[in-house]
Amino acid sequence: MSATALDGDQPTTSDTLLSAMDLRKSFGHTTALDRAGITVARGEIVAIMGPSGSGKSTLLHCLAGLVTPDSGTVLFEGQDLADLSDRARSALRRGEFGFIFQFGQLVPELSCVENVALPLRLAGTRRRVAEARAREWLARLEVEQIADKRPGDVSGGQGQRVAVARALVTAPKVVFADEPTGALDSFSGEQVMRLLVDTAKQTGASLVLVTHEARVAAYSDREVVVRDGRTRQRAEVS
């Protein structure tokens, strides 16, 4: 098993799904990432922690191909995202990645089941098949009763469960979640986290979770801390 040391995180191995090395990203004069690195193994749940403005969301966006770093490398299954065309990167995001954001970002004009079915529809699945699968996912997330409601008519916790269902409906290899419980009270947040982690584990998806909340990070297998754009070496004391 070959291993390459990364700045700030674990070495890459044959089990690595996603890795980033030496990432730098600036927005104007503001440095968001400064030689950040991370690895995510298949099926692993990794929490990216850090204070506001530390660069943790930028790191997530670079990993997910939503933001292009100024320098450094992001590899998904050994493939450098920078070598992909925009079209290929979009296809990768639709097919292999799932996304959950703090405020759900569901389409308000569509019902919950249509929202969950949307990624499948975009990939060309027929409506009937897509919506049947979406209903199965809503049941799995224990919100089948709101399938035909619009996002505006459901609670924040229910909306986030719909967002989790939408992220997992395409059976992605990795789910990126940016403060998925940030807008929820602690009880709803815990329910969402439990369901998110359970379903990710059942499907074998990796989960990369940005959070500033330790109670959310406690659902992960491992944490990576970002401060001032740099990933911190973990100080392990046996």
Added chain:
Amino acid sequence: MSIGHALLGLLETGPRHGYDLKRVYDERFGQDRPLAYGQVYSTLSRLLRNGLVEESGFEVGGGPERKRYAITDAGVTDVSAWLITPENPQMYLQSALYTKVVLALMSGRDAEEVLDAQRAAHLRSMRELTSRKQGGDLADQLICDHALFHLEADLRWLELTAARLADLARQVTG
């Protein structure tokens, strides 16, 4: 935690013998720290001496005879007063971690390493509690939540201190 008051509270639901008290206590409140038999019997002796419990016959079963204890009126008054007396909120003004951070800064060591090591240790404990909570009943969930909120408070302090390390370094070395 006042073991005497907890045992009195359990006796308020009916007379019990020492073994039974230990069993119920461990089940409800013992978690990782079950009561030692010696502690149960020495506590009952003290409560008896202070008139808060009284002997209430013997329980005869397959094994040896067991002395049963019942709460007295004075015991009920005592446990009532204990229940409505707030626990002293801990002020946490003596922090080993703060001491370590300051000493690290004073000696020119990397204080962030101190904070990072502590964060990793706290998160390990939080993972254990989260996992235990997921497999547990409501009592487990509430007890684990109590511990999780305390650890989370420590972690918030760690983050705040990490953000203020440069200022603190100037103050302790200046």
